Amino acid sequence: MSDKNYYKETEEAFRRKREARESDRRARLEQVHITVPQLVEIDAALAKTGYKIMGGLREGADVKEMTAAIKAENESLRQRRRELLKKNGYPEDYTDVKYDCEKCGDSGFVNLDMCSCMIKAVADARLADxxxxxxxxxxxxxxxxxxxxxxxxxxxxxxxxxxxxxxxxxxxxxxxxxxxxxxxxxxxxxxxxxxxxxxxxxxxxxxxxxxxxxxxxxxxxxxxxxxxxxxxxxxxxxxxxxxxxxxxxxxxxxxxxxxxxxxxxxxxxxxxxxxxxxxxxxxxxxxxxxxxxxxxxxxxxxxxxxxxxxxxxxxxxxxxxxx
Ligand SMILES: [Zn+2]
Incomplete structure (x- = not known):
């Protein structure tokens, strides 16, 4: 097999792996939203961070003060979230994406450089063949x-x-x-x-x-x-x-x-x-x-x-x- 195919196939395998991890995460999230309904509200609030910043900017708020306030608010929401998960018998990071490689988040790249995990995956594919x-x-x-x-x-x-x-x-x-x-x-x-x-x-x-x-x-x-x-x-x-x-x-x-x-x-x-x-x-x-x-x-x-x-x-x- 030519060089190009090994890279293409490995990138494709990484993409499928990322999608699978993401879909696992969504499934876990849906599950805890049912068993711990308070989390629905918290997650909705956390998802509004961008809106809050935009709104503040429109109203002419002090950027530094506003971001510090939003950061503090989000941190307390995340803290509350971790406590709720724990209280209901879940690990604190239960709804995080679980990557094989934390360095590249299973993308295979760190900035524009190929991550060591992808170099290894290509080498393993070549070796197996x-x-x-x-x-x-x-x-x-x-x-x-x-x-x-x-x-x-x-x-x-x-x-x-x-x-x-x-x-x-x-x-x-x-x-x-x-x-x-x-x-x-x-x-x-x-x-x-x-x-x-x-x-x-x-x-x-x-x-x-x-x-x-x-x-x-x-x-x-x-x-x-x-x-x-x-x-x-x-x-x-x-x-x-x-x-x-x-x-x-x-x-x-x-x-x-x-x-x-x-x-x-x-x-x-x-x-x-x-x-x-x-x-x-x-x-x-x-x-x-x-x-x-x-x-x-x-x-x-x-x-x-x-x-x-x-x-x-x-x-x-x-x-x-x-x-
Ligand atoms: Zn990696």
Missing amino acids: SDLGRLSETQNFESFDLTYYAEGAERATAYTIYEKLYSYAKDFNSKTEQGWLLLGGTGLGKTHLSTAVGIEVIKRGYDVEYKTVQSLLDDFQAVQFRGGDVRGVDKYYDCDLLIVDDLGAEMSTQFTVSCIYNLINTRMNKRKPTIFSTNLSADEIRDRYGDRIVSRLLGEYQPLRFVGKDIRHQRLCRRRGKI
């Missing part, structure tokens, strides 16, 4: 466990990589161009950390696409050979950050190689960053994709070489050890 949504609980920076890397050089390398990607994600902005090539064998934490980057960048309000190489290529094939909607792949060229997992795991054909080349090239021309992870070595990448791709991947992306022993295997051993 993204392949990252289901991974966001487990594959984040907090759950990255350095104890799976042997003490010494191995752990130091893992820590350096962690720190680089953590800072990258935290500092990500619309000008970020740096791409990464995560290299290393299966189960060394490449997917975990690239997922963690994606989740963090989405939470910061950016548009992230996360795909295994095979499912990405399936989408391109659907457009090329089965008349699929071209917008289904445009997002891979245009998103703020593209993460492609497991490069080399796909069925390689001339079509897939040219797809990957176009993707790398187009995103580089648009100055949009991409993260690739792969189990292949540099030589294997060259054999599989040719010089054009390898020179771009190794020339323009910063390589991060993961080391250690398969974490999935270690986890299994740890679990068995506990039994």
Whole structure:
């Protein structure tokens, strides 16, 4: 889904939420007007504040004196109102609108700035739609466990990589161009950390696409050979950050190689960053994709070489050890 739709849909959801809250408030008000009839008169008096000010101005009253008097009168009416509600077993604020966010009153905006609650709602919608949504609980920076890397050089390398990607994600902005090539064998934490980057960048309000190489290529094939909607792949060229997992795991054909080349090239021309992870070595990448791709991947992306022993295997051993 494009950027615009997420914002539009979230604004629409906020509008519906505000209307629902307002209608709840009206229902509570109607109810207390029946059970505590004295409140009808008080609320009518409070609603006349504007008229009172206008009337006073017409009669040439002293503005300062008049507003002070009206303020005092309203405060005593509100006090009386709170007492009546309490006396009849209601909370004092029973007829107030109950907002989820007091900062923006569920409007999503504070003056002209988007409120943090709306930024979060857009990010949550993106995350829910993204392949990252289901991974966001487990594959984040907090759950990255350095104890799976042997003490010494191995752990130091893992820590350096962690720190680089953590800072990258935290500092990500619309000008970020740096791409990464995560290299290393299966189960060394490449997917975990690239997922963690994606989740963090989405939470910061950016548009992230996360795909295994095979499912990405399936989408391109659907457009090329089965008349699929071209917008289904445009997002891979245009998103703020593209993460492609497991490069080399796909069925390689001339079509897939040219797809990957176009993707790398187009995103580089648009100055949009991409993260690739792969189990292949540099030589294997060259054999599989040719010089054009390898020179771009190794020339323009910063390589991060993961080391250690398969974490999935270690986890299994740890679990068995506990039994
Ligand atoms: Zn808010």
